[in-house]
Amino acid sequence: MKRLFSLAIILWAIVAGIASCASAEVVISDNDTASILIQRGQEALDAGYYEAAIQYFEQAKTRPENDRGYECNAEYEIGRTYYKWGRYAEAEECFKALLAKYDEPDAEALPVEFKKLAEVELQNISKKTGR
Numbered sequence: 001m002k003r004l005f006s007l008a009i010i011l012w013a014i015v016a017g018i019a020s021c022a023s024a025e026v027v028i029s030d031n032d033t034a035s036i037l038i039q040r041g042q043e044a045l046d047a048g049y050y051e052a053a054i055q056y057f058e059q060a061k062t063r064p065e066n067d068r069g070y071e072c073n074a075e076y077e078i079g080r081t082y083y084k085w086g087r088y089a090e091a092e093e094c095f096k097a098l099l100a101k102y103d104e105p106d107a108e109a110l111p112v113e114f115k116k117l118a119e120v121e122l123q124n125i126s127k128k129t130g131r
Contacts, residue, residue: 026044026052026055028055028059032059032063033063034061034065034070034074035070037057037059037060037063037074038056038060038070038073038074038077041053041054041056041057041060041074041077042077044056045080050081050082050084050085053081054078054081054082057074057075057078057081058074058078060073060074061074061075068101068106068109068110069110069111072098072101072110072111072114073111073114075094075097075098075101075114076095076098076114076117076118078094079091079092079094079118079121080121082094083121083124083125088125088129091121091125092122092125095118095121095122095125096122098115099115099118099119099122
């Protein structure tokens with residue numbers, strides 16, 4: 001009985017530790033570059049930590065070395081995070097806002113891959129939601 005109780009305590013501690021990691025606030029250094037933040041956001045997204053992923057992507061957009069390419073990348077990743085989270089309306093809004101940037105006068109400076117990816121994601125949302 002003592003062994004079973006000890007095992008239950010250990011399992012509870014493991015579960016509590018994992019849960020606390022999932023809800024812990026993201027710590028971002030001022031020295032983190034946009035590239036590093038996008039990578040960390042993608043890792044958080046792959047692990048299912050959607051809120052953390054969005055925090056990383058939002059911070060990537062604010063970095064001093066940020067260029068329009070990183071901005072498009074981060075905005076695409078925010079939309080993708082909402083999509084994977086099942087929050088299709090928010091994902092759709094993000095992808096449409098990203099596509100609107102490609103209608104601006106300086107759009108030729110933007111990386112074309114994020115436009116194509118956003119268009120595909122909007123099609124996926126349409127299929128999922130029936131709209």
